[in-house]
Amino acid sequence: MAKRSNEPLLWALFSGGGVAAAFLLPVLIFLYGLAFPLGWLQPPDHERTLELVQHPLTRLVLFLLCFLSLFHWAHRFRFTLYDGLQIKHLNPAINLFCYGGAVTGTVAAAYLLWTLP
Amino acid sequence: MKPPVAYRQYHPKWHRTRVSTFWWSRKWSYLKFMLRELSSVFVAFYVVILLLQLHALRGGPDAYQGFQDWLRNPLLVILNGISFLFVLFHAVTWFNLTPKAMAVRLRGKRLPDVLVAAPNYVAWLAVSALVVFLLTRQG
Structure with missing residues (x-):
């Protein structure tokens, strides 16, 4: 029997991550990267942030955001390295770095969100 | 009538021109493609920041304040500014x-x-x- 390809699953994760990142990252990076540090807007304090993140829906959204965005990165970056730099002979190392990184980040996100006080 | 195909023991070598490693820097549309692909690096970068934020959040009010102060580092603000432009580019091209x-x-x-x-x-x-x-x- 022919070995089934993982490619459709990886592509679906890439695509899901593309959607999640497109909808949420611009506003989040604008707030946490620019507006809050530069004092344009007042950030929520520790208590309020904790209260927000503790909500099951927020936890779910943040988990999916981390999980899908990381696999989006892994898939896209893998092909950036293949096509952009033409380093096909390093494929196994690139795959390990990309998908290994994505899995590690996803596990970290699950742990942090699950065990939040 | 087609001429008969001659049998060859060895496959003729195809001519393939070597593509430069920097092929994508020659044309704006190629560069745009590469920049779009590179936006994924900034997507992953934000996830790392988010994970650090969650970690600080668990550490209590002082740790969280420390995280927010860390974000005020000018280098990080510049990096986040670049990151913002890249994810904006990602969002628009994606939509x-x-x-x-x-x-x-x-x-x-x-x-x-x-x-x-x-x-x-x-x-x-x-x-x-x-x-x-x-x-x-x-x-």
Whole structure:
């Protein structure tokens, strides 16, 4: 029997991550990267942030955001390295770095969100 | 009549011109493709920041304040500024893909691309407004 390809699953994760990142990252990076540090807007304090993140829906959204965005990165970056730099002979190392990184980040996100006080 | 195909013991070598490693820097459309692909690095970069933020959040008010002070580092602000531009580019190119991936027909006519992409932008605006509201609402 022919070995089934993982490619459709990886592509679906890439695509899901593309959607999640497109909808949420611009506003989040604008707030946490620019507006809050530069004092344009007042950030929520520790208590309020904790209260927000503790909500099951927020936890779910943040988990999916981390999980899908990381696999989006892994898939896209893998092909950036293949096509952009033409380093096909390093494929196994690139795959390990990309998908290994994505899995590690996803596990970290699950742990942090699950065990939040 | 076609001439008979001669049998060859060895396959002739194809001529392939070597593509430069920097092929994508020659033309704006190629460069745009590469920049779009590179936006994924900034997507991953944000996830790392988010994970650090969650870690600080668990550490209590002092650790969280420390995280927020760390974000004020000018180097990080510049990096986040670049990151913001890249994810913006990602979002726009992603939303504009919808009409290419999905041809919507109404009464047998194909809807113009702008109309297919438009709902994405409306939803994007709504989601962004909701996030700003949730994170800046006082009390």
